[in-house]
Amino acid sequence: MPEYAPVELPDTPRLAHNIIHFARALRRAGLPIGPGRVIDAVRAVQAAGFTERMDFYWTLHACFVTRPEHRVIYAQVFRLYWRDPRYLEHMMSFMLPAIRGVQEEKLAQSGEKRAAQALLDDHLPEVPENEQASEDTTQIEIDATMTMSAEEKLRTLDFEQMSTDEVAQAKRMLARLSLPVKPIPSRRGKASDIGAQMDFRRTLRQSMRTGGDIRSIARKTPRPRWPNLVVLCDISGSMSQYSRMVLHFLHAVANEKGAGWAKVHAFTFGTRLTNITRHLAKRDVDAALKSAGAQAQDWEGGTRIGACLHDFNRDWSRRVMGQGAVVLLITDGLDRDEAGVLEAEMERLHLSSRRLIWLNPLLRWDGFVPKAAGIRAMLPHVDSFRAAHSIQSLEELAAALSKRDDAGDKARLMQML
CATH class of the missing domain: 3.40.50.410 (von Willebrand factor, type A domain)
Structure with a gap:
């Protein structure tokens, strides 16, 4: 394990703290980021400077992204964390359940759901309750007989719209799937006592053991042939x-x-x-x-x-x-x-x-x-x-x-x- 010297923080340590929190969000989104990479990221930003946004993006990208499939998640978390503060508010409203009036569901783009889930740390903002509803203690019973279960809803959900937990659950469901195939008809046969076809070659071979007398008719059935x-x-x-x-x-x-x-x-x-x-x-x-x-x-x-x-x-x-x-x-x-x-x-x-x-x-x-x-x-x-x-x-x-x-x-x- 390489030994890291003490890190000298910039004059305003707020940037270093933000990089640390940004790395934690990436880790929750599924990127394998340890303390060593965080230290390397802080040092890289100190060396590269914080003047151009694209330079800052690719500096952290070089420190945190090691696999191609992590690029989409990194890009979405970076956009949420550094680029547009109002974008996080949009994702928070997206993750709220539609329980206040009639609210139209909006599909997230690729990686947005997993990125927002990582930034919010799986803690959704609380929905403000109606004052009249809080005073009224009457319980409301809901008939859920016609609602879809979570697994049934996940079966029809687009792969691009899944969160991190939904992707993990979908992978477990895919592991249980099978793809059976029927055999291909073949001219070749195999021995069978109840076969519909006569096996003349095996019948003649058996007759040689009894001096040429045919005492029984050998039968065969088509041999199954499986495709690739x-x-x-x-x-x-x-x-x-x-x-x-x-x-x-x-x-x-x-x-x-x-x-x-x-x-x-x-x-x-x-x-x-x-x-x-x-x-x-x-x-x-x-x-x-x-x-x-x-x-x-x-x-x-x-x-x-x-x-x-x-x-x-x-x-x-x-x-x-x-x-x-x-x-x-x-x-x-x-x-x-x-x-x-x-x-x-x-x-x-x-x-x-x-x-x-x-x-x-x-x-x-x-x-x-x-x-x-x-x-x-x-x-x-x-x-x-x-x-x-x-x-x-x-x-x-x-x-x-x-x-x-x-x-x-x-x-x-x-x-x-």
């Missing part, structure tokens, strides 16, 4: 939170016994393609995703879907697409490459797979229209187009796999092209 599951997950900046939750779901699928999959192959892509299959084999989900994140260096970066699909079709398609593989493509379709290249690679991927299912979190919006060039190029070459923004959408994926003709919302969106 190939997952291509977008980890660009617009997909980071959704991809993180989906990877928790895939870890549960990869370690589920008896689900039917021959093998689960997982790839992440942003600006390049990364194979994380061996990391999902670890039983500990935190260790698995940590090692996968360390290998995938393009977290929250740009998006080059066409180039990454070209690398997959060239280097991995023949290795993992055997036995009639089912492909899950998880991306929003916002690509920076040429639409012609993306369309050609999507067509090749579709022809190589038994079934290609596209999971797009943008489909959660009722007014979603396929206007982006990448989405228009990809949509005709998928078998099913579904949403992937909540626990309920992932649960519905299991039902979609059991239905061969389930196309999701593809037919409706194809009419808009």
Whole structure:
């Protein structure tokens, strides 16, 4: 452990105290920040100065942020704590329950709920009671038979709108999900006493033991053949939170016994393609995703879907697409490459797979229209187009796999092209 010399505070120690409280808020939001990093942050601010707001932002960012998935939380906590004092009042009003009159619920942006929860230290401001209501001691009974439970509400909540506690609870719910699949019909058979087909080869082999006399007819039944599951997950900046939750779901699928999959192959892509299959084999989900994140260096970066699909079709398609593989493509379709290249690679991927299912979190919006060039190029070459923004959408994926003709919302969106 390195030894730290006593820290000399600035002339006005209020800034150093604010940095300490800011670090505590980040720690409550989930960032691993210890006393050593706080001391380094105070020293870094002393060296860099406090003149430009962006310099101050990136100085603390270099001291406190060590993982790509922590950037969103850091940005939101910084905005709440340093930039706009009225923003905290907005988040406090957002976190209040709607019990005073008719109040419209407002959805928070990415990371806002977790950032506000960290700054408020899980202590919500008290709601002032009405004076007349305080004097009246009459108890009011509320019929809650038609209300949703907390778990049911969490199933339909968008991953981007979840707080820190809701994310942890959602991960536990995802760990219990399964993705069963039906076997593929096969010409090969296995011995069975009640099989519907006659096994002529085994019948002749048995007759050789009795001098060529056929005393019994051997029977067989079709041998089940299980497909591979190939997952291509977008980890660009617009997909980071959704991809993180989906990877928790895939870890549960990869370690589920008896689900039917021959093998689960997982790839992440942003600006390049990364194979994380061996990391999902670890039983500990935190260790698995940590090692996968360390290998995938393009977290929250740009998006080059066409180039990454070209690398997959060239280097991995023949290795993992055997036995009639089912492909899950998880991306929003916002690509920076040429639409012609993306369309050609999507067509090749579709022809190589038994079934290609596209999971797009943008489909959660009722007014979603396929206007982006990448989405228009990809949509005709998928078998099913579904949403992937909540626990309920992932649960519905299991039902979609059991239905061969389930196309999701593809037919409706194809009419808009």
